[in-house]
Amino acid sequence: MMKAGELAAQALALAGRHAVAGISTWELDKIVDEFIRSKGGHCPCKGYGGFPGHNCYSINEELIHGIPSKRKILKDGDIISCDIVAELDGFMGDNTKTFKVGTVSPEAERIMKFTEEALYKGIEQAVAGNRIGDISHAIQAHVESGGYRCAEKFCGHGVGREMHEDPEVANEGKAGHGPRLVPGMTIAIEPMVNSHSRKVNVLNDKWTVVTTDGSLSCHFEHSIAITDGAPVILTLESH
Numbered sequence: 001m002m003k004a005g006e007l008a009a010q011a012l013a014l015a016g017r018h019a020v021a022g023i024s025t026w027e028l029d030k031i032v033d034e035f036i037r038s039k040g041g042h043c044p045c046k047g048y049g050g051f052p053g054h055n056c057y058s059i060n061e062e063l064i065h066g067i068p069s070k071r072k073i074l075k076d077g078d079i080i081s082c083d084i085v086a087e088l089d090g091f092m093g094d095n096t097k098t099f100k101v102g103t104v105s106p107e108a109e110r111i112m113k114f115t116e117e118a119l120y121k122g123i124e125q126a127v128a129g130n131r132i133g134d135i136s137h138a139i140q141a142h143v144e145s146g147g148y149r150c151a152e153k154f155c156g157h158g159v160g161r162e163m164h165e166d167p168e169v170a171n172e173g174k175a176g177h178g179p180r181l182v183p184g185m186t187i188a189i190e191p192m193v194n195s196h197s198r199k200v201n202v203l204n205d206k207w208t209v210v211t212t213d214g215s216l217s218c219h220f221e222h223s224i225a226i227t228d229g230a231p232v233i234l235t236l237e238s239h
């Protein structure tokens with residue numbers, strides 16, 4: 001899991017370095033796929049439920065599951081969420097960051113700050129003896145303290161030999177509720193945050209999830225392991 005996580009994190013960082021004005025999300029996806037394959041891994045999102053890309057790239061009001069496209073070209077002021085999954089030696093690493101393209105608005109800076117902080121508030125709760133609801137509650141509380149809402153319908157998940165395993169890790173919930181966390185569990189925590197309303201739509205391409213009001217959204221994700229001690233972030237560029 002650490003090796004797969006490391007590869008996913010390196011691929012995500014690579015995507016971030018290439019996320020500059022003028023590049024298309026198709027080109028970004030190609031760079032990421034070639035890197036992951038060069039390290040002996042592959043991209044399990046390709047073909048997952050028919051998904052046409054290797055990974056997901058979502059710009060501005062696009063929250064998640066953006067399909068790589070030659071027609072989606074980054075421009076100064078955009079924010080882009082790169083959601084990268086790598087499989088290596090039978091295990092999955094899943095992580096997401098939202099990157100700035102050039103100079104972005106203060107609103108974009110702020111939603112990025114709150115979303116990333118919410119991820120770490122969730123991770124702090126990922127300790128043995130706590131419950132999934134403790135993670136959900138910590139994320140929700142931080143997101144709402146910024147005046148934002150976690151998006152409806154989508155959540156984090158167990159991760160391991162499969163990309164999506166039990167349990168669900170909701171971004172809203174009650175402390176003290178849900179499955180108990182035990183050492184050895186590995187989960188993906190992924191706050192998906194909208195500027196105003198929690199409502200989302202899926203576009204006609206059947207994948208891209210957008211805010212219904214067209215306002216900005218943001219997404220950060222790590223795969224983590226529950227241990228006897230502090231949570232271990234698996235999706236780091238080096239361990």
Ligand code: MF3
Nearest residue numbers: 045048049051056083085094
């Ligand atoms: N990476 C996403 C997640 O965090 C899943 C991508 S959906 C797919 O769970 F269709 F692209 F695979």
Ligand code: CO
Nearest residue numbers: 094188190221
């Ligand atoms: Co995920």
